[in-house]
Amino acid sequence: MVVIVFEIFLLTLLVITAVGIVRSRDLFSAVMLLGLFSLQIAVIFFILDAADVALTEAAVGAGVSTVLLLGALALTSDREARPKGRRLLALGVASITALILIYASFDQPRLGDPQAPVHQHVAPWYLEQTPKQIDVPNVVTAILASFRGYDTLGELFVIFTAGIGVLFLLADGSGRGARSQLPSAEAQGLRHHLIPRVVGALLVPFIVLFGLYVQFHGDFGPGGGFQAGALVSAGVILYALIEGEASALRVLSFRALAGMIAAGALLYTGVGLAGILRGSQFLDYSVLLADPIAGQHLGIILIELGVGLTVTGVLLTIFHAFAARAQKR
Amino acid sequence: MYAATATAILVTMALALTRALLGPTIYDRVLAVNMFGTKTVLLLSVIAFLNGRPDFLDLALAYALINFIGVLAVLKFVQDYTMRHSGEERGQ
CATH class of the missing domain: 1.20.5 (Single alpha-helices involved in coiled-coils or other helix-helix interfaces)
Structure with missing residues:
Protein backbone atom coordinates (compact mmCIF):
# COMPACT_ATOMS: atom_id res chain seq x y z
CA MET A 1 0.00 0.00 0.00
CA VAL A 2 1.61 3.17 -1.23
CA VAL A 3 0.05 5.36 1.49
CA ILE A 4 2.07 3.49 4.12
CA VAL A 5 5.27 4.52 2.30
CA PHE A 6 4.11 8.16 2.38
CA GLU A 7 3.40 7.85 6.06
CA ILE A 8 6.86 6.42 6.83
CA PHE A 9 8.43 9.21 4.79
CA LEU A 10 6.43 11.84 6.69
CA LEU A 11 7.29 10.27 10.03
CA THR A 12 10.97 10.47 9.07
CA LEU A 13 10.56 14.16 8.22
CA LEU A 14 8.78 14.58 11.56
CA VAL A 15 11.72 13.10 13.48
CA ILE A 16 14.18 15.31 11.57
CA THR A 17 12.06 18.39 12.36
CA ALA A 18 11.81 17.42 16.03
CA VAL A 19 15.60 17.04 16.29
CA GLY A 20 15.95 20.39 14.55
CA ILE A 21 13.62 22.03 17.09
CA VAL A 22 15.51 20.58 20.05
CA ARG A 23 18.93 21.47 18.67
CA SER A 24 18.03 25.01 17.64
CA ARG A 25 19.28 27.66 20.09
CA ASP A 26 17.46 30.40 18.21
CA LEU A 27 13.94 30.24 19.64
CA PHE A 28 12.56 32.18 16.71
CA SER A 29 13.51 29.48 14.21
CA ALA A 30 12.30 26.88 16.72
CA VAL A 31 8.84 28.50 16.57
CA MET A 32 8.84 28.30 12.79
CA LEU A 33 9.99 24.67 12.86
CA LEU A 34 7.12 23.95 15.29
CA GLY A 35 4.81 25.27 12.58
CA LEU A 36 6.30 22.73 10.17
CA PHE A 37 5.93 20.01 12.80
CA SER A 38 2.22 20.83 13.13
CA LEU A 39 1.70 20.67 9.35
CA GLN A 40 3.38 17.26 9.13
CA ILE A 41 1.49 15.76 12.05
CA ALA A 42 -1.81 17.01 10.57
CA VAL A 43 -1.07 15.14 7.32
CA ILE A 44 -0.17 12.00 9.31
CA PHE A 45 -3.47 12.19 11.24
CA PHE A 46 -5.24 12.66 7.92
CA ILE A 47 -3.57 9.58 6.38
CA LEU A 48 -4.65 7.61 9.45
CA ASP A 49 -8.26 8.66 8.59
CA ALA A 50 -8.59 10.78 11.75
CA ALA A 51 -10.04 13.79 9.95
CA ASP A 52 -11.49 15.41 13.09
CA VAL A 53 -8.14 15.36 14.87
CA ALA A 54 -6.34 16.57 11.77
CA LEU A 55 -8.75 19.49 11.47
CA THR A 56 -8.10 20.43 15.10
CA GLU A 57 -4.37 20.35 14.49
CA ALA A 58 -4.81 22.43 11.34
CA ALA A 59 -6.98 25.04 13.03
CA VAL A 60 -4.79 25.37 16.12
CA GLY A 61 -1.36 24.73 14.60
CA ALA A 62 -1.51 26.86 11.47
CA GLY A 63 -2.90 30.04 12.97
CA VAL A 64 -3.23 30.28 16.70
CA SER A 65 -0.25 28.45 18.21
CA THR A 66 2.41 30.23 16.12
CA VAL A 67 0.88 33.58 17.02
CA LEU A 68 0.74 32.74 20.74
CA LEU A 69 4.32 31.43 20.77
CA LEU A 70 5.52 34.59 19.04
CA GLY A 71 3.57 36.64 21.57
CA ALA A 72 5.40 34.83 24.35
CA LEU A 73 8.71 35.30 22.55
CA ALA A 74 8.13 39.06 22.37
CA LEU A 75 8.10 39.08 26.18
CA THR A 76 11.33 37.12 26.61
CA SER A 77 14.64 36.68 24.87
CA ASP A 78 14.84 34.88 21.54
CA ARG A 79 17.97 32.94 22.56
CA GLU A 80 17.69 29.79 24.60
CA ALA A 81 19.75 29.85 27.79
CA PRO A 124 -18.60 -1.84 17.88
CA TRP A 125 -21.38 -0.77 20.24
CA TYR A 126 -20.91 2.91 19.29
CA LEU A 127 -20.90 2.07 15.58
CA GLU A 128 -24.04 0.00 15.96
CA GLN A 129 -25.98 2.40 18.22
CA THR A 130 -25.12 5.72 16.53
CA PRO A 131 -27.53 5.30 13.56
CA LYS A 132 -30.28 4.03 15.88
CA GLN A 133 -30.04 6.48 18.79
CA ILE A 134 -28.49 9.63 17.37
CA ASP A 135 -28.55 9.30 13.57
CA VAL A 136 -25.68 11.60 12.60
CA PRO A 137 -23.23 10.51 9.87
CA ASN A 138 -20.10 11.51 11.81
CA VAL A 139 -19.74 8.90 14.55
CA VAL A 140 -16.89 10.90 16.12
CA THR A 141 -19.30 13.77 16.84
CA ALA A 142 -21.89 11.34 18.21
CA ILE A 143 -19.36 9.83 20.63
CA LEU A 144 -17.79 13.15 21.61
CA ALA A 145 -20.97 15.15 22.09
CA SER A 146 -23.51 12.60 23.22
CA PHE A 147 -22.23 9.19 24.35
CA ARG A 148 -19.26 10.73 26.13
CA GLY A 149 -20.78 14.15 26.82
CA TYR A 150 -19.38 14.12 30.36
CA ASP A 151 -15.81 13.89 29.05
CA THR A 152 -16.33 16.77 26.67
CA LEU A 153 -17.88 18.84 29.45
CA GLY A 154 -14.75 18.12 31.48
CA GLU A 155 -12.57 19.15 28.55
CA LEU A 156 -14.52 22.38 28.19
CA PHE A 157 -13.98 23.19 31.85
CA VAL A 158 -10.27 22.44 31.49
CA ILE A 159 -10.11 25.08 28.73
CA PHE A 160 -12.25 27.44 30.84
CA THR A 161 -9.92 27.03 33.82
CA ALA A 162 -6.80 27.36 31.66
CA GLY A 163 -8.14 30.61 30.23
CA ILE A 164 -8.80 32.02 33.70
CA GLY A 165 -5.35 30.87 34.86
CA VAL A 166 -3.57 32.58 31.95
CA LEU A 167 -5.57 35.75 32.61
CA PHE A 168 -4.52 35.77 36.26
CA LEU A 169 -0.87 35.35 35.29
CA LEU A 170 -0.75 37.79 32.40
CA ALA A 171 -3.48 40.36 32.69
CA ASP A 172 -2.81 42.23 35.98
CA GLY A 173 -5.32 44.88 34.99
CA SER A 174 -3.84 45.33 31.54
CA GLY A 175 -7.31 44.79 30.11
CA ARG A 176 -8.20 48.26 31.31
CA GLY A 177 -4.77 49.67 30.53
CA ALA A 178 -4.73 48.46 26.93
CA ARG A 179 -8.02 50.14 26.15
CA SER A 180 -7.19 53.51 27.68
CA GLN A 181 -3.66 53.88 26.33
CA LEU A 182 -3.20 55.33 22.86
CA PRO A 183 -2.15 52.75 20.29
CA SER A 184 1.58 53.02 19.72
CA ALA A 185 3.26 52.54 16.37
CA GLU A 186 3.65 48.83 17.06
CA ALA A 187 -0.03 48.42 17.88
CA GLN A 188 -0.90 49.72 14.44
CA GLY A 189 -0.23 46.28 12.98
CA LEU A 190 0.67 45.90 9.33
CA ARG A 191 -1.67 48.66 8.22
CA HIS A 192 0.85 50.45 6.04
CA HIS A 193 1.71 47.28 4.09
CA LEU A 194 -0.62 47.17 1.10
CA ILE A 195 -0.53 43.48 0.11
CA PRO A 196 -1.17 41.91 3.56
CA ARG A 197 -3.87 44.47 4.16
CA VAL A 198 -5.79 43.79 0.95
CA VAL A 199 -5.38 40.01 0.98
CA GLY A 200 -6.04 39.77 4.71
CA ALA A 201 -9.17 41.89 4.53
CA LEU A 202 -10.42 39.60 1.78
CA LEU A 203 -9.70 36.47 3.80
CA VAL A 204 -11.17 37.43 7.19
CA PRO A 205 -14.88 37.01 6.28
CA PHE A 206 -14.20 33.70 4.54
CA ILE A 207 -12.29 32.34 7.53
CA VAL A 208 -15.15 33.27 9.88
CA LEU A 209 -17.71 31.82 7.44
CA PHE A 210 -15.69 28.59 7.20
CA GLY A 211 -15.51 28.51 10.99
CA LEU A 212 -19.31 28.72 11.18
CA TYR A 213 -19.58 25.93 8.57
CA VAL A 214 -17.25 23.73 10.62
CA GLN A 215 -19.27 24.59 13.75
CA PHE A 216 -22.68 23.64 12.41
CA HIS A 217 -21.65 20.95 9.93
CA GLY A 218 -19.81 18.95 12.59
CA ASP A 219 -22.55 16.29 12.73
CA PHE A 220 -22.05 15.52 9.04
CA GLY A 221 -18.36 16.06 8.29
CA PRO A 222 -15.17 16.54 10.24
CA GLY A 223 -15.42 19.41 12.69
CA GLY A 224 -17.25 20.72 15.72
CA GLY A 225 -16.97 23.35 18.39
CA PHE A 226 -13.26 23.02 19.17
CA GLN A 227 -12.14 23.35 15.55
CA ALA A 228 -14.64 26.10 14.80
CA GLY A 229 -13.55 28.09 17.87
CA ALA A 230 -9.92 27.90 16.76
CA LEU A 231 -10.84 28.92 13.19
CA VAL A 232 -12.96 31.92 14.23
CA SER A 233 -10.25 33.12 16.59
CA ALA A 234 -7.70 32.69 13.78
CA GLY A 235 -9.86 35.02 11.69
CA VAL A 236 -10.04 37.65 14.44
CA ILE A 237 -6.29 37.30 15.10
CA LEU A 238 -5.64 37.93 11.40
CA TYR A 239 -7.74 41.10 11.68
CA ALA A 240 -5.75 42.12 14.76
CA LEU A 241 -2.44 41.52 13.00
CA ILE A 242 -3.43 43.71 10.07
CA GLU A 243 -5.42 46.50 11.71
CA GLY A 244 -3.80 46.43 15.14
CA GLU A 245 -5.02 44.95 18.42
CA ALA A 246 -6.97 48.07 19.38
CA SER A 247 -9.24 47.69 16.33
CA ALA A 248 -9.82 44.02 17.11
CA LEU A 249 -10.73 44.93 20.69
CA ARG A 250 -13.30 47.39 19.40
CA VAL A 251 -14.99 44.49 17.57
CA LEU A 252 -14.78 42.02 20.47
CA SER A 253 -13.88 43.72 23.73
CA PHE A 254 -12.39 41.98 26.78
CA ARG A 255 -15.80 42.16 28.41
CA ALA A 256 -17.49 40.48 25.43
CA LEU A 257 -14.81 37.78 25.35
CA ALA A 258 -15.22 37.09 29.07
CA GLY A 259 -18.97 36.88 28.45
CA MET A 260 -18.41 34.35 25.66
CA ILE A 261 -16.19 32.20 27.89
CA ALA A 262 -18.79 32.06 30.63
CA ALA A 263 -21.78 31.77 28.28
CA GLY A 264 -20.31 28.73 26.50
CA ALA A 265 -19.68 26.83 29.72
CA LEU A 266 -23.13 27.82 31.05
CA LEU A 267 -24.85 26.77 27.82
CA TYR A 268 -23.25 23.30 27.95
CA THR A 269 -24.13 22.83 31.62
CA GLY A 270 -27.61 24.26 31.05
CA VAL A 271 -28.35 21.70 28.32
CA GLY A 272 -27.22 19.03 30.76
CA LEU A 273 -29.49 20.36 33.50
CA ALA A 274 -32.40 20.60 31.05
CA GLY A 275 -32.10 16.82 30.72
CA ILE A 276 -32.64 16.49 34.49
CA LEU A 277 -35.56 18.95 34.49
CA ARG A 278 -37.25 16.99 31.70
CA GLY A 279 -37.16 13.91 33.88
CA SER A 280 -34.09 12.05 32.69
CA GLN A 281 -30.37 12.16 33.44
CA PHE A 282 -27.73 14.89 33.21
CA LEU A 283 -26.69 15.39 29.55
CA ASP A 284 -29.39 13.07 28.19
CA TYR A 285 -30.54 14.96 25.09
CA SER A 286 -33.23 12.44 24.03
CA VAL A 287 -35.81 14.06 26.29
CA LEU A 288 -35.23 17.63 25.06
CA LEU A 289 -37.84 17.26 22.32
CA ALA A 290 -40.76 14.89 21.81
CA ASP A 291 -38.80 12.92 19.18
CA PRO A 292 -35.67 11.45 20.86
CA ILE A 293 -33.53 11.64 17.70
CA ALA A 294 -34.47 15.28 17.06
CA GLY A 295 -33.70 15.92 20.75
CA GLN A 296 -30.24 14.41 20.29
CA HIS A 297 -29.62 16.64 17.27
CA LEU A 298 -30.73 19.75 19.16
CA GLY A 299 -28.60 18.83 22.16
CA ILE A 300 -25.49 18.23 20.04
CA ILE A 301 -25.88 21.53 18.18
CA LEU A 302 -26.35 23.45 21.45
CA ILE A 303 -23.41 21.92 23.29
CA GLU A 304 -21.13 22.31 20.24
CA LEU A 305 -22.15 25.96 20.20
CA GLY A 306 -21.18 26.21 23.87
CA VAL A 307 -17.80 24.62 23.15
CA GLY A 308 -17.23 26.98 20.19
CA LEU A 309 -18.05 30.09 22.26
CA THR A 310 -15.75 29.16 25.12
CA VAL A 311 -12.83 28.14 22.87
CA THR A 312 -13.07 31.36 20.84
CA GLY A 313 -13.26 33.46 23.99
CA VAL A 314 -10.32 31.76 25.70
CA LEU A 315 -8.01 31.82 22.66
CA LEU A 316 -8.70 35.48 21.90
CA THR A 317 -8.37 36.52 25.54
CA ILE A 318 -4.96 34.83 25.76
CA PHE A 319 -3.91 36.48 22.50
CA HIS A 320 -4.94 39.95 23.68
CA ALA A 321 -3.36 39.41 27.10
CA PHE A 322 -0.02 38.63 25.43
CA ALA A 323 -0.32 41.54 23.02
CA ALA A 324 -1.26 44.06 25.74
CA ARG A 325 1.64 42.92 27.88
CA ALA A 326 4.14 43.14 25.01
CA GLN A 327 2.99 46.71 24.31
CA LYS A 328 3.56 47.84 27.88
CA ARG A 329 7.24 47.00 27.68
CA MET B 1 -1.28 8.94 -11.03
CA TYR B 2 -2.23 10.31 -7.62
CA ALA B 3 0.63 8.36 -6.05
CA ALA B 4 3.17 9.90 -8.45
CA THR B 5 1.84 13.39 -7.69
CA ALA B 6 1.99 12.76 -3.96
CA THR B 7 5.58 11.50 -4.27
CA ALA B 8 6.61 14.64 -6.13
CA ILE B 9 4.96 16.82 -3.46
CA LEU B 10 6.68 14.88 -0.68
CA VAL B 11 10.09 15.40 -2.31
CA THR B 12 9.36 19.14 -2.55
CA MET B 13 8.37 19.12 1.12
CA ALA B 14 11.66 17.48 2.04
CA LEU B 15 13.56 20.16 0.09
CA ALA B 16 11.60 22.93 1.84
CA LEU B 17 12.29 21.33 5.20
CA THR B 18 16.02 21.25 4.39
CA ARG B 19 15.93 24.97 3.66
CA ALA B 20 14.00 25.66 6.88
CA LEU B 21 16.56 23.71 8.93
CA LEU B 22 19.64 25.20 7.24
CA GLY B 23 18.50 28.82 7.10
CA PRO B 24 20.74 30.79 7.13
CA THR B 25 18.65 34.01 7.18
CA ILE B 26 15.22 34.41 8.76
CA TYR B 27 13.66 35.05 5.34
CA ASP B 28 14.84 31.66 4.03
CA ARG B 29 13.00 30.05 6.91
CA VAL B 30 9.84 32.15 6.46
CA LEU B 31 9.73 31.26 2.77
CA ALA B 32 10.36 27.58 3.51
CA VAL B 33 7.54 27.46 6.09
CA ASN B 34 5.18 29.21 3.69
CA MET B 35 6.06 26.80 0.88
CA PHE B 36 5.69 23.81 3.18
CA GLY B 37 2.20 25.02 4.07
CA THR B 38 1.22 25.30 0.41
CA LYS B 39 2.57 21.80 -0.26
CA THR B 40 0.53 20.53 2.70
CA VAL B 41 -2.66 21.87 1.11
CA LEU B 42 -1.77 20.06 -2.14
CA LEU B 43 -0.76 16.83 -0.41
CA LEU B 44 -3.97 16.74 1.64
CA SER B 45 -6.08 17.18 -1.49
CA VAL B 46 -4.17 14.49 -3.41
CA ILE B 47 -4.36 12.02 -0.52
CA ALA B 48 -8.08 12.74 -0.08
CA PHE B 49 -8.64 11.56 -3.66
CA LEU B 50 -6.13 8.72 -3.33
CA ASN B 51 -8.05 7.36 -0.33
CA GLY B 52 -11.38 7.99 -2.05
CA ARG B 53 -12.54 10.46 0.62
CA PRO B 54 -12.96 13.75 -1.27
CA ASP B 55 -15.38 14.88 1.45
CA PHE B 56 -12.32 15.36 3.65
CA LEU B 57 -11.19 18.26 1.46
CA ASP B 58 -12.46 20.55 4.26
CA LEU B 59 -9.09 20.14 5.86
CA ALA B 60 -7.16 21.36 2.82
CA LEU B 61 -9.60 24.28 2.66
CA ALA B 62 -8.87 25.15 6.30
CA TYR B 63 -5.14 25.25 5.61
CA ALA B 64 -5.59 27.24 2.41
CA LEU B 65 -7.48 29.87 4.42
CA ILE B 66 -5.33 30.21 7.53
CA ASN B 67 -1.77 29.32 6.49
CA PHE B 68 -1.25 32.97 5.74
CA ILE B 69 -1.75 33.98 9.40
CA GLY B 70 1.35 32.28 10.78
CA VAL B 71 3.56 33.87 8.14
CA LEU B 72 2.01 37.29 8.73
CA ALA B 73 2.58 36.92 12.48
CA VAL B 74 6.23 36.04 11.88
CA LEU B 75 6.70 39.05 9.60
CA LYS B 76 5.03 41.36 12.11
CA PHE B 77 7.28 39.98 14.84
CA VAL B 78 10.38 40.64 12.73
CA GLN B 79 9.12 44.17 12.02
CA ASP B 80 8.51 44.92 15.72
CA TYR B 81 11.82 43.34 16.63
CA THR B 82 13.82 45.41 14.18
CA MET B 83 11.90 48.50 15.38
CA ARG B 84 12.96 47.86 18.95
CA HIS B 85 16.55 46.82 18.17
CA SER B 86 17.03 49.08 15.17
CA GLY B 87 20.80 49.28 15.67
CA GLU B 88 21.20 45.53 15.76
CA GLU B 89 21.28 43.63 12.47
CA ARG B 90 18.75 40.82 12.56
CA GLY B 91 18.67 37.53 10.70
CA GLN B 92 22.22 37.48 9.35
Missing part, protein backbone atom coordinates in the same frame (compact mmCIF):
# COMPACT_ATOMS: atom_id res chain seq x y z
CA ARG A 82 22.51 27.25 27.83
CA PRO A 83 21.66 24.57 30.41
CA LYS A 84 24.26 24.11 33.15
CA GLY A 85 25.18 20.66 34.46
CA ARG A 86 22.71 17.81 35.02
CA ARG A 87 22.90 16.88 31.33
CA LEU A 88 24.04 13.31 32.00
CA LEU A 89 21.17 12.81 34.44
CA ALA A 90 18.67 14.12 31.86
CA LEU A 91 20.17 11.84 29.21
CA GLY A 92 19.88 8.87 31.56
CA VAL A 93 16.22 9.59 32.40
CA ALA A 94 15.36 10.09 28.73
CA SER A 95 17.12 6.88 27.64
CA ILE A 96 15.51 4.76 30.36
CA THR A 97 12.05 6.15 29.47
CA ALA A 98 12.69 5.45 25.79
CA LEU A 99 13.78 1.87 26.56
CA ILE A 100 10.67 1.26 28.69
CA LEU A 101 8.43 2.64 25.93
CA ILE A 102 10.15 0.49 23.28
CA TYR A 103 9.78 -2.55 25.53
CA ALA A 104 6.08 -1.75 26.04
CA SER A 105 5.58 -1.43 22.29
CA PHE A 106 6.40 -5.15 21.87
CA ASP A 107 3.06 -5.94 23.51
CA GLN A 108 1.17 -3.59 21.20
CA PRO A 109 -1.17 -5.12 18.61
CA ARG A 110 -0.22 -4.61 14.97
CA LEU A 111 -1.32 -1.26 13.47
CA GLY A 112 -4.87 -1.57 12.15
CA ASP A 113 -5.35 -5.09 13.54
CA PRO A 114 -9.14 -5.66 13.70
CA GLN A 115 -8.66 -8.04 16.64
CA ALA A 116 -6.94 -5.35 18.76
CA PRO A 117 -8.65 -4.78 22.12
CA VAL A 118 -9.47 -1.17 21.24
CA HIS A 119 -11.64 -2.39 18.35
CA GLN A 120 -13.33 -5.09 20.43
CA HIS A 121 -14.34 -3.09 23.50
CA VAL A 122 -16.99 -0.35 23.12
CA ALA A 123 -16.25 0.72 19.53
